[in-house]
Amino acid sequence: MAQIASITLVHTDEARPIIEAIMADNPGVRVMNMPGAVKLDCDGTITVKRASVEERIGRSWDPQEIQLVLVSMAGNLDEDDDHFTLSWRH
């Protein structure tokens, strides 16, 4: 069975650029829309890149800010100043 790495975000104006960045940076991402929330799934690994989010919102963005819109996730987390990544790969 493929191990699915996943991020669920609230569906708000604040989260939308992050959702767009995830969709642009993770080929093959699958989107599940629920009332109020969006679940984004990828096989193996899924990442949010600081630079991609900043490009969309036009200001500097700290990956820790994702905590304000994060609902759930699956995978081992690796976070630093430039990305927020969930992965089942080692």
Place this chain on the structure above:
Amino acid sequence: MSGTKKLGLRQRYEYLTRGLDWETSYQPMDKVFPYDSFEGIKIKDWSAWEDPFRLTMDSYWKFQAEKERKLYAVIDAFAQNNGQTGISDGRYANVLKLFLTGISPEEYQAHRGFAFAGRHLRGAGTRVAAQMQSIDELRHLQTQVHTISHYNKYFDGIGEFPHMHDRVWYLSVPKSFFDDARSAGPFEFMIAIGFAFEYLLTNLLFVPFMSGAAYNGDMSTVTFGFSAQSDESRHMTLGIEVIKFLLEQHPDNLPIVQKWVDKWFWRGHRLLGLVAMMMDYMLPKKVMSWKEAWDIYFVEAGGALFQDLGRYGLKMPKYADIATAEAEHISHQNWAVFYQYTHAAAFHTWMPDAEHLDWLSEKYPNTFDKYYRPRWEMWAKMEKEGKRFYNNALPQLCQTCQIPMAYTEPGNPTEICFRSTQYKGDTYHFCSDGCKDIFCDEPEKFSQAWLPVHQIFQGNCGGATVPDVLRWYNMNVGADNMDYVGSPDEKLWNEWHAEKLRQAS
């Protein structure tokens, strides 16, 4: 240009969790941390602990304050705009009653439990993460009470929630779950709540349920739900990190951890049967069925997780296959219990209407038409004939999960499942092999369980009759309990609705 460069995330976290910690010298470390060895867990190197969020205190307060500001803006707006009149149906409020009486007090227990773990685990990184979670859990209780207090102005069954939590029969199910975790050692607590509850199962509680609140027009609940859930991502991470840490530290930890995972998975599965019922029966507008949520959040997400943890030798929890098979039954069997005992419950029940029955048939093609639809149709018919069915006998309870013995044999949904065992000359009864195994591993603990039905029969719950017991529960009889149809809640809802139509015409 300034000469000082801002520290990176990794460095800031390093300073907090390494630089601020020290080896005690006035007292030996074993006396300062007296609870982190008796469970048999072996830790060689506490500094190997790493919180992947690398959250420092300054960031923690900044983000939490921001979350609170956003949440309270919504709660205020909801109240100012009489949001309660805009929910999908008056029945929806019963979801909040069950949530506030059954779940919110456990947020407080989680707060206490993580405060204990945050004091008594030896590693500084672990302590910091547990302390943050402790504060989060207190915030969750507070925001839930604040949000639902608005509904308390209009709907019954809400105002006595802490009193009811300690006394009412079905609320002993979540209460005993957390009492069990909190009376365990700190490592078992971390596996029980941090891993089994937060990582494996919390998505099933919050994600579809809060999405359900959104779908049913409950703007304030969806906001506290998602605000809490944003903390849960951190809690889930703590849960998965603790299990990896324990398994990496020493091979002797594996059998202990596996036993806890088996135990707490099964206990969590039983507890979440209440959520299953909320999703399939109590949300007027439905987002997904319990079975669908189970497949996404346990079969798929849990499967990926245990595939990953397999490298440490950890296996899927025992009876996971049975729990997955039960996902086609559990919500129906629980709703049947509450329907029969509606006179003793602090929320309203009802038989599903035709549209709802069809939805259940569609979502449960293997089980609903065969085993449950005929029963619902019969009970609806009895209602029409003025013979609404109440069960007036007190049910036998499972000694471990404390749920009435209403679940069926694996593979045979027409036969009630009973298990029993002997301990010190007494017979103890169980709803499943999972609950029996848990008892047999810790009989001294579970033989002391406060079982509501036993306590009623022993005369410890206000008296010998149902009205005596309901009085002891602080139940407002005729308002808090019984069917939605004919309740003051329904009357109020219909008045609101009529008023809206009158003003529109």
